[in-house]
Amino acid sequence: MSIVVTGATGHLGRLVVEGLLEKVPADQITAVVRDTAKxxxxxxxxxxxxxxxxxxxxxxxxxxxAGDKVLLISGSxxxxxxxxxxxxxxxxxxxxxALLAYTSILxxxxxxxxxxxxxxxxxxxxxxxxxxxxxxxxxxYNENYTENLAPVLEHGAVVGAAGEGRVAxxxxxxxxxxxxxxxxxxxxxxxxxxxxxxxxxxxxEYAEVVAGQTGKEIVYGAVPAAEYQTILTGAGVPxxxxxxxxxxxTAIERGRLAATPGDLSRLIGRPTTPxxxxxxxxxxx
Numbered sequence: 489m490s491i492v493v494t495g496a497t498g499h500l501g502r503l504v505v506e507g508l509l510e511k512v513p514a515d516q517i518t519a520v521v522r523d524t525a526k527x528x529x530x531x532x533x534x535x536x537x538x539x540x541x542x543x544x545x546x547x548x549x550x551x552x553x554a555g556d557k558v559l560l561i562s563g564s565x566x567x568x569x570x571x572x573x574x575x576x577x578x579x580x581x582x583x584x585x586a587l588l589a590y591t592s593i594l595x596x597x598x599x600x601x602x603x604x605x606x607x608x609x610x611x612x613x614x615x616x617x618x619x620x621x622x623x624x625x626x627x628x629y630n631e632n633y634t635e636n637l638a639p640v641l642e643h644g645a646v647v648g649a650a651g652e653g654r655v656a657x658x659x660x661x662x663x664x665x666x667x668x669x670x671x672x673x674x675x676x677x678x679x680x681x682x683x684x685x686x687x688x689x690x691x692x693e694y695a696e697v698v699a700g701q702t703g704k705e706i707v708y709g710a711v712p713a714a715e716y717q718t719i720l721t722g723a724g725v726p727x728x729x730x731x732x733x734x735x736x737x738t739a740i741e742r743g744r745l746a747a748t749p750g751d752l753s754r755l756i757g758r759p760t761t762p763x764x765x766x767x768x769x770x771x772x773x
Contacts, residue, residue, distance in 0.1 A: 489586070490536065491671050492552055494520040494576060495561035497527050499631075500591065503664035504559060504671075505530060511672045520551050542572035545579065552583035557671050560590045562607065566732060569606040574613055581617050587677060588619045589670050591663075594627035594684055594745060601739035602732050622676045624667060627684035627752075628657040628745050630766035633694065637770055639723075641702060645709040646695040649716035649737035654688035654746040659761035666755040683752040684745070685760040697764045701771060713738050 491508055495501045496519035508517050514534030521527045524537045531537050540547040542563050552558055560576050563569045573590075580588050593599055593607040614621045640646055666683055670676045689697075692708040699706035711719070713734045720730035739745065753760050 489555040489557075490516055490518045490553065492518040492520060492538075492556050492558045492585075493561065494540075494542075494551075494559065495563070496530070497521045497523070498561060498564070500660055500664055500667075501561050503661050504561075504667050505535065507664055507668035508671065509533065509535070511668060518551070518556075520548075542575055543568070545575035548575060548579035552580050552585050554584040554586075556580075556583065556585045557587040558585050558589065559667055559671060560588060560610075562591050562610070566603070566606070566729065570609045573606075573610040577610075577613050577617050577619070581619055586620060587622060587671075588614060588617075589622040589624055589667065589676075590614055591667070592623050592625045592680075594625050594682060594747065596623065596625050596680060596682075599739075599744060600742075601744060602735045620677045622670050622678075623680040624663070624670065625680060625682050626663050627682075627747070628655050629663070630657045630659045630685075630761060630763050631770075632657070633763070634766045634770040637698065637767070640698060640706060641704060644705055645707050646691050646698070647709045647711060647716070647719060648691050648740075649711055649713040649734060650691055650740035651710055652690055652692075653737075653740035653743060654690050655740055656684040656686075656688040656746050656748045657763060658683070658685035658752055659766050662752060662756060662760045666752055669755045669757075681751040681755060682747060682749045683755070684747055684749065685763075686748060686750065686753055687760075687762065688746040688748055689763055694763060697767055701764070701767055 518536040519530050520538045520540050524539050538551045563572045593604045695706045695708040717730045717734035
């Protein structure tokens with residue numbers, strides 16, 4: 489039996505594998521990756537590698553075995569994730585895995601914005617498959633904001649279309665720790681966890697945090713969704729993605745990413761990482 493992590497060289501996947509290495513022997517971990525060269529460091533530590541691509545279902549043959557616990561990390565190619573995830577689900581079912589965990593989105597079926605649609609399709613495919621499953625409905629990452637501080641510092645403004653909406657974000661490492669807890673623990677089958685930070689913050693408060701840590705004047709510039717979309721496309725974001733991100737902003741304004749049910753901190757056994765801590769880490773480089 490192995491614990492198998494797909495997308496293992498992505499930002500989240502790497503953190504999950506690192507967390508697993510602290511809990512289980514390396515030879516019990518399989519990293520499914522598109523490019524094994526990017527996972528050479530894992531192989532050097534004894535992790536089994538399997539080269540596969542969500543877009544080529546045949547490459548998933550042999551990735552899973554009966555009794556495995558599998559983490560399906562959602563793909564990054566918005567618009568293609570339905571069939572990509574289905575390929576993994578089919579391979580996992582054929583192998584007879586013991587658990588399929590999936591990184592979904594906060595709110596699951598109740599999430600009413602475009603970015604959630606492929607996650608909802610995947611959740612249904614998983615529950616319809618008959619496989620034992622755990623749904624990890626991840627909220628927003630602190631890093632969605634702290635990894636893009638350069639324009640904030642350059643222009644002295646946090647620009648968005650979320651109005652006075654709040655975000656209960658947590659660090660990527662927090663979400664990875666939750667996945668590790670599920671993959672190495674018991675009692676998680678059939679569960680759907682709503683994962684988010686312990687505290688929801690507004691963008692005006694976020695601007696104050698950045699200002700306080702940099703000594704610069706930073707304000708929150710609230711703009712209409714259409715204008716925000718234009719700003720994104722002007723910065724080089726493709727139109728379809730800009731539309732999705734603008735839609736997320738309006739979802740935040742409606743409170744869709746503000747829930748703080750506490751599932752994440754309970755799973756990881758500690759408080760989640762405050763946005764201020766992630767800002768400090770980003771500024772240190």
